[in-house]
Structure formats: structure tokens, C-alpha cells
Amino acid sequence: MKFIISRYNPESDQTPFDQTFELDDALLSADSMLLDALHLLREQDPSIAYRSSCQEGVCGSDGMNVNGKNRLSCVTSLSELGQTITLRPLPGLPIIKDLIIDMTLFYKQYKAVKPYLESIPLDLEHEHLQTPAERAKLDGAYECIMCGCCSTSCPSFWWNPDQFAGPAALLAAKRFVVDSRDIKHIDRLKELDSATTTFRCRHIQNCTDACPKGLNPSRAIQELKSIMVKDL
Amino acid sequence: MKFNIKSSALSGRKAHIWQRISAIYLLFYAPFLAIVITQLPDSVSLKLLAYQLNTLPFSTLFEVASLVAVLLVLVHAWVGVRDIIIDYVPRKKVNLWLTLYHSVLILLLLNSIMIAFNLFGYA
Numbered sequence: 428m429k430f431i432i433s434r435y436n437p438e439s440d441q442t443p444f445d446q447t448f449e450l451d452d453a454l455l456s457a458d459s460m461l462l463d464a465l466h467l468l469r470e471q472d473p474s475i476a477y478r479s480s481c482q483e484g485v486c487g488s489d490g491m492n493v494n495g496k497n498r499l500s501c502v503t504s505l506s507e508l509g510q511t512i513t514l515r516p517l518p519g520l521p522i523i524k525d526l527i528i529d530m531t532l533f534y535k536q537y538k539a540v541k542p543y544l545e546s547i548p549l550d551l552e553h554e555h556l557q558t559p560a561e562r563a564k565l566d567g568a569y570e571c572i573m574c575g576c577c578s579t580s581c582p583s584f585w586w587n588p589d590q591f592a593g594p595a596a597l598l599a600a601k602r603f604v605v606d607s608r609d610i611k612h613i614d615r616l617k618e619l620d621s622a623t624t625t626f627r628c629r630h631i632q633n634c635t636d637a638c639p640k641g642l643n644p645s646r647a648i649q650e651l652k653s654i655m656v657k658d659l
Numbered sequence: 660m661k662f663n664i665k666s667s668a669l670s671g672r673k674a675h676i677w678q679r680i681s682a683i684y685l686l687f688y689a690p691f692l693a694i695v696i697t698q699l700p701d702s703v704s705l706k707l708l709a710y711q712l713n714t715l716p717f718s719t720l721f722e723v724a725s726l727v728a729v730l731l732v733l734v735h736a737w738v739g740v741r742d743i744i745i746d747y748v749p750r751k752k753v754n755l756w757l758t759l760y761h762s763v764l765i766l767l768l769l770n771s772i773m774i775a776f777n778l779f780g781y782a
Binding site: 582583586587620621622623624625626627629652655656659 | 670672742
């Protein structure tokens with residue numbers, strides 16, 4: 428199996444370049460994941476840099492561009508990738524080294540939408556109840572693992588990552604806008620009402636295609652826009 | 660560098676609403692325009708066109724609908740092209756291009772109004 432990996436070391440390289448590696452198929456099994464192959468490749472060349480932590484699709488740290496599509500290497504089966512696999516860092520954000528990107532702007536946008544509940548002072552003696560219908564509104568919005576696959580596949584985020592919130596942050600924003608316990612509903616909508624924050628999304632749906640958790644940020648942003656039109 | 664469009668009256672939600680209102684209006688205006696064109700002779704000059712339009716049974720309705728359509732085309736284009744400028748023009752030149760674009764739209768608007776007045780004989 429052939430791997431073409433984008434390499435970049437800021438201390439020695441001017442620009443990223445591709446390096447080809449070969450991996451013996453005998454070392455891999457039918458259910459091997461891409462991350463397993465990367466671990467084996469790092470035995471060949473310990474300088475290959477990539478992130479990984481939980482290795483089971485929960486932490487979201489091993490996002491990378493695989494054959495042109497943003498994926499999590501730990502939940503991407505090698506069997507679906509063909510004999511030549513091209514690996515690049517997630518696009519649109521600065522490269523720190525090889526497949527590791529600097530996600531500062533991504534987290535900055537996430538922080539800007541205040542991704543936490545702003546509720547009335549809680550009575551710690553009682554649960555803060557929701558009806559099943561109110562709780563159901565959060566489905567599809569709270570499961571995000573912040574891997575960045577969606578935002579880094581979005582052209583609007585590539586152009587203006589410091590101004591457009593990006594799909595991940597807007598998905599989080601929608602999660603708290605629709606939460607029945609949040610008391611800053613209107614304030615949140617006002618802060619999101621900008622041509623560059625929310626309405627930069629053109630719904631090309633790269634984010635939905637890339638999400639390794641099967642979420643639909645594009646639809647969430649559409650719903651967010653509809654709520655803004657109705658409630659503001 | 661921030662774009663100077665957040666303070667604009669038509670940013671965000673308002674631009675979104677206007678773009679949809681204009682799109683829906685033009686969706687209905689386009690077939691109306693097509694019907695009017697089919698009622699006209701094959702070849703007429705601009706002056707005769709104004710005369711022909713005025714002889715149509717629904718000429719007043721057409722005139723008003725056309726003026727509104729021109730305004731809404733400009734509104735629709737304002738939002739769409741503004742988005743393209745923000746996306747594709749280098750950051751440092753965005754404000755310059757937006758100013759130039761707004762100037763062109765104002766000129767187009769004035770020109771459209773003048774043509775409409777001349778065409779329908781109100782000048």
C-alpha cells in the first residue's frame with residue numbers, strides 16, 4: 428500500500444512537500460484503520476507528525492485530509508481508501524508540522540459563540556428540567572467532537588477564518604439558541620446577526636459531507652437563520 | 660482588518676430577508692414580463708416600444724411592476740455581489756471594492772429610473 432504524505436517542518440522547509448512511503452500489506456488486516464497504518468509508518472520514519480489521542484473517534488484530534496476529503500484517521504477503514512492514499516493536513520489553517528495544524532482560529536470562533544448555557548441561577552437541590560420535546564431539539568447539535576473537519580472543508584472559512592464563525596461554531600451556537608433553559612436567546616441571535624458571522628454560509632454543504640459523526644451543520648445553520656428571521 | 664459592513668443597514672439578517680423577498684418577486688415577475696413581450700410586435704424602436712407598452716390593457720400594472728423589479732434586481736445583486744467581493748477580493752482592498760460597487764449600483768439605479776421615466780412618458 429502506498430502513502431503520499433504531506434511533510435512540512437517549519438525549521439527546515441520553505442513549503443510543504445509530498446513524501447511517498449510504502450507499507451507491506453501483510454502488516455495490515457482487513458479491519459485496520461488509517462491511524463494503525465500511520466503508527467506503522469512512524470516506525471519507519473519517527474519524524475512523521477500527526478495528532479491522535481483516544482483513537483476511537485471520540486476526541487476528534489486526528490482530523491486530516493485523506494484522498495481529498497477531511498476525515499478522522501482512527502475511524503477511517505483502510506479498505507475504503509484504495510491502494511494509494513494521499514494524506515494532507517486539514518486545509519485552511521496554518522500548518523505546525525506535517526499533518527498537525529494550528530487550530531487557534533477555530534477555537535477562537537468556537538469561544539466567540541459562547542458555547543455554554545446561560546441560565547437563571549440554578550437551584551442545586553433540583554434538576555433543571557426540560558420536556559422531552561425541548562430536549563429533542565438538541566439532538567444533532569450537541570454531539571460535535573470539535574475535530575474541525577467541517578470548518579476546514581468550508582470555503583467561506585478558508586477565505587475569512589477570523590470573521591466567519593464556521594460550521595462547528597455555528598452548530599454549537601444553534602445548540603444553545605434552541606436550548607429551552609438558556610435565557611440569552613435574543614442576545615445570542617443579535618450577536619450572530621452579521622454578514623460575516625452567520626450569513627457568510629452559502630450552504631454548499633461540504634461541512635455535512637465531511638462530518639465524521641454524521642451531523643448536519645449546514646441544516647443547523649439554515650435553522651439558525653430561520654430562527655433569526657422569526658425571533659429578531 | 661475588519662470589513663466596514665457590520666454597521667451597514669443591510670447586513671446579516673436584513674440582507675438575507677431582502678434577498679429572499681426580491682428572489683420571490685422576480686420569480687413571479689419573470690413570467691409576467693414574458694407574457695408582455697409576447698404581446699408586442701416582433702420589431703419596434705424604443706419610442707414605439709413605449710407606445711406599444713402604453714396601449715396594453717395592463718400597462719400601468721406593468722410599469723409599476725417593472726420599476727419595482729428593477730429596484731429589487733439591484734437589491735438582490737447588492738447582496739450577492741457584496742458576498743462575492745468579501746470572499747474573493749484580497750482583504751486590504753475589500754472596502755475599496757465595496758465603495759466602488761456601491762457607487763456603480765447608485766449610478767445604475769439613477770440610470771434605471773431615468774430610462775423608466777423616458778420609456779413610460781413621465782419625464
